[in-house]
Amino acid sequence: MSQYGFYFDKEKCIGCRACEVACQVWNNAVQTVKWRNVSCLTRGTYPEVTGVNASLACMHCAEAPCKKACPRQAISKEEDSGGVTVDQSRCVGCMLCLWACPFGAPQMGVKGRMEKCTFCEERPVGKIKRACEEICPQQAIVSGRIEDLVLRSKQVVAERLSYDKQAEVILGHEEK
Amino acid sequence: MTRDVINEIRGTKTVPGVCMICPWHCPTENFVKNGRVEYVRGNEYAVNATSRCVKGISSIHSSRDSDRLLYPMKRNSQGVHERISWDDALTQIAARLKANKDAFGPESLVYLWHLDSNETFTHKLFGELYGTPNLSGHGAACDQDRRLAALETFAHPLPVKDYANSRFVMLWGADPFGPNEALHENRELLESMKKGCRLVVVDPNRSRTAEKAHLWLPIKPGTDGALALAMAYHIIETKSYDQAFCDEWVHGFSEFAEHVLSNEYTPKWAETITGISRETIIAVADEFALTKPALMDGLKGLVNYTTGLDALRTVFALNVITGNIDGPGNLILKELAPLDMPVDIPEEAITATEQLPLGSAMGYPLAPDMPTQLLPEAVLEGNPYPVKSLFFHICNPAQSDPNTRLFEKMMAAVDLSVTIDIYMSETAQLSEFVLPEASTYERAEVRESLWAGPQVVFAQPAIEPLGESKPLYEIMKGLAEKMGYGEYFQWNSWEDWARKQTAFLPVTYEELKEKGVWEGELRYHKFKTDGGLATPSGKFEIYSNLFEEMGYSPLPGFSEEHRIKPDAEYPFQLINCKMQYHCGTHTQNNPYLMSIVSENWVELNTNDARRLGIADGDRVEVSSPQASATISAKVSEAVQPGVARVPHGHGFGRRFGTLARGKGTHINPLFETRMNPVSGGISFNECTVNIRKI
Numbered sequence: 037m038s039q040y041g042f043y044f045d046k047e048k049c050i051g052c053r054a055c056e057v058a059c060q061v062w063n064n065a066v067q068t069v070k071w072r073n074v075s076c077l078t079r080g081t082y083p084e085v086t087g088v089n090a091s092l093a094c095m096h097c098a099e100a101p102c103k104k105a106c107p108r109q110a111i112s113k114e115e116d117s118g119g120v121t122v123d124q125s126r127c128v129g130c131m132l133c134l135w136a137c138p139f140g141a142p143q144m145g146v147k148g149r150m151e152k153c154t155f156c157e158e159r160p161v162g163k164i165k166r167a168c169e170e171i172c173p174q175q176a177i178v179s180g181r182i183e184d185l186v187l188r189s190k191q192v193v194a195e196r197l198s199y200d201k202q203a204e205v206i207l208g209h210e211e212k
Numbered sequence: 213m214t215r216d217v218i219n220e221i222r223g224t225k226t227v228p229g230v231c232m233i234c235p236w237h238c239p240t241e242n243f244v245k246n247g248r249v250e251y252v253r254g255n256e257y258a259v260n261a262t263s264r265c266v267k268g269i270s271s272i273h274s275s276r277d278s279d280r281l282l283y284p285m286k287r288n289s290q291g292v293h294e295r296i297s298w299d300d301a302l303t304q305i306a307a308r309l310k311a312n313k314d315a316f317g318p319e320s321l322v323y324l325w326h327l328d329s330n331e332t333f334t335h336k337l338f339g340e341l342y343g344t345p346n347l348s349g350h351g352a353a354c355d356q357d358r359r360l361a362a363l364e365t366f367a368h369p370l371p372v373k374d375y376a377n378s379r380f381v382m383l384w385g386a387d388p389f390g391p392n393e394a395l396h397e398n399r400e401l402l403e404s405m406k407k408g409c410r411l412v413v414v415d416p417n418r419s420r421t422a423e424k425a426h427l428w429l430p431i432k433p434g435t436d437g438a439l440a441l442a443m444a445y446h447i448i449e450t451k452s453y454d455q456a457f458c459d460e461w462v463h464g465f466s467e468f469a470e471h472v473l474s475n476e477y478t479p480k481w482a483e484t485i486t487g488i489s490r491e492t493i494i495a496v497a498d499e500f501a502l503t504k505p506a507l508m509d510g511l512k513g514l515v516n517y518t519t520g521l522d523a524l525r526t527v528f529a530l531n532v533i534t535g536n537i538d539g540p541g542n543l544i545l546k547e548l549a550p551l552d553m554p555v556d557i558p559e560e561a562i563t564a565t566e567q568l569p570l571g572s573a574m575g576y577p578l579a580p581d582m583p584t585q586l587l588p589e590a591v592l593e594g595n596p597y598p599v600k601s602l603f604f605h606i607c608n609p610a611q612s613d614p615n616t617r618l619f620e621k622m623m624a625a626v627d628l629s630v631t632i633d634i635y636m637s638e639t640a641q642l643s644e645f646v647l648p649e650a651s652t653y654e655r656a657e658v659r660e661s662l663w664a665g666p667q668v669v670f671a672q673p674a675i676e677p678l679g680e681s682k683p684l685y686e687i688m689k690g691l692a693e694k695m696g697y698g699e700y701f702q703w704n705s706w707e708d709w710a711r712k713q714t715a716f717l718p719v720t721y722e723e724l725k726e727k728g729v730w731e732g733e734l735r736y737h738k739f740k741t742d743g744g745l746a747t748p749s750g751k752f753e754i755y756s757n758l759f760e761e762m763g764y765s766p767l768p769g770f771s772e773e774h775r776i777k778p779d780a781e782y783p784f785q786l787i788n789c790k791m792q793y794h795c796g797t798h799t800q801n802n803p804y805l806m807s808i809v810s811e812n813w814v815e816l817n818t819n820d821a822r823r824l825g826i827a828d829g830d831r832v833e834v835s836s837p838q839a840s841a842t843i844s845a846k847v848s849e850a851v852q853p854g855v856a857r858v859p860h861g862h863g864f865g866r867r868f869g870t871l872a873r874g875k876g877t878h879i880n881p882l883f884e885t886r887m888n889p890v891s892g893g894i895s896f897n898e899c900t901v902n903i904r905k906i
Contacts (some may be wrong), residue, residue, distance in 0.1 A: 048402050050389040050420050054791060056219035057804045061272055062251055067803040082429045082817055082849045087423045098707040149294070164217040170253055172394040174402055175265040192406075 039118035051089035058171035105136035228728020283650035303304025306694035318343035329659035343563030351581030356893030361524035367746035372473020377541035384512015390420035391790035404860030418850035437523035442482030452501035454535030505541030518774035525768035554709035583892025614883030636868035657682035782900035801869030
């Protein structure tokens, strides 16, 4: 079984929320239900302020807490993609999955059943990007096989360090 | 191409389009099935690739919005808009235009628009055939100072950015990662930063762009010119400018250097004005001068003050004296594609304009766009000549210009007012005739994009126009027939004029139609190979003889003569901004965007808010000497103390939309009529306010 997932680059995300809307438009979701959600956090006091943005959807966990929490066995793990999906016909809208999920990913739909990221199940993996990934102006979201994404994140970090003036300090294992 | 994958999954057909939400006009792909737009994304063949910003992807709603203008309307004697037929509307407008031309001359017609390339049809009809010199964009409310500074320095109105190759970028009062700007530019800037490019942002507010910057300089509002001059002083004093480039390609370098040194625009001088320490100014100036390639650019945050023009002239001069211009990683003097006119008017039919454009006639001969703040005087007092007919196309000065009351008075007094729009905008509500335009999903458009090289976007109708709405070219054709100019607007389908317009491009019509974009070669340092610049001297002009002849300062200085600064009665500087999730009237009835944020706010620094007993979300009254408004407070660490920051373009008692109705606060009545004395650009931020909790 392959396990697919999302890579997210917080250095690139500008918090524009295009991913949220692309997800809604592609999946014909209503505008108030967000399968993907962007959070913008700031810290510090003027003028020493830092901020970070995070775009989060279902992580399609290997050991999905939502699946374990569901009393109706409505949540399953897809064999081919490792995607975590909700069977709408079994769901009774008890929201236990939302309470169990550490990322708050499952969302109550307008029909009283839980909905969540389907990893754009219609879009064949490898042939086309997920809707959120395709729209992102900064290419901050990348989907793919977990092994590839882990490799990618290592490469991204290495590339950043290679251009960083302070990289030698870090690469020289100097204590921070 | 992956568009085929989508078409296979959804059974759709791809129709290339263009986004009309903001002025950057990114190329798009629309996916259509059974007369409905099912999905939209960026054009895979273009530099922005499949990406869209949040407003772009959300704009799919405007292809379905039943709150759009669906038929022509005319205001009756009770002031209520009633439906009329296209034939009646165009017949009546044409007759009134003829009467006004006969009695007051063609210059009595003023037509304002907002960056729509189909306006070439308007130019043919109203400019060449009818003969008015008063066709203008709404730039006075936008980038007027930048455009004039660019025309003066580079003889180019809209320099763009080649971030992909930059090593150092400095942005002044510009927030490309926030409200908008070209998507490919944003992506390239972040990619470059990953490779070590440094970003410095000058802004009183910690904007989205400042959030990503290596260095944020929270400058005192309106003092950017002083900072730029101090950087120039240090660069000249340490001789870190590009001497060889200045000798060969810069007009007036020695005068500029002498001016900067003799006026003692030192970092020490600038420190007290700008609130940026002299050490920082020196460090940034050194880094800018010594890192190549570099670019610096400014936008609305500078233009919004009476000091904006000189600030931008200095910013452009800094690029020039360090040799950072039109090369890889620099500001690029964008080359245009060889597009033809969609229709031609034979010379004998063209009406020679006798009167000067309003701007020139009213003392602003260098204004790139009409200083729209002068319009009320022209309409209400007939000065310098009578203005009797006003057209507004996809622009909404009732919402975007200051001094709303004066605008309303003007609209009530003018003889003929016509608004062409896709929504019942605030300006449409004040107009006698309202003509429904087809949205970008329902019409064709051949336009130049804002990519650094030549790039043509060929947008095609994806669906039928909603209701009775019509594309602008069909409206102009219909009006031309009623005005007796029908012979010059002959086509069976938009493809007839689109073929003519694109005939000189080195691509077949069929390929262009299929892809929706054509990109030429991005050439650098064109002035070196193409025989210099189009400026009078053929060089980059940091000393302007033209300005001198017109009685303006040939060199950029720093004067706070026209500045409005906070005092005891009005202790806050009101600065306006755009919201990341909205762009003017056209996003206000959008369910995707309204679910993200539905109202604007006044942003205050935490310390200021605490002192005034204001908590986040409290309703407050914001009062200027001109007017007051009620709005929610947003308490934040991101904004400079003493500054009140409000996103504009919201509110005004909207009647047009189910979602827009009653939402937001219209802040523009608080702004007085203030302009840059040379460019006529609107100085929105020359406004001080008092704030109290209610």
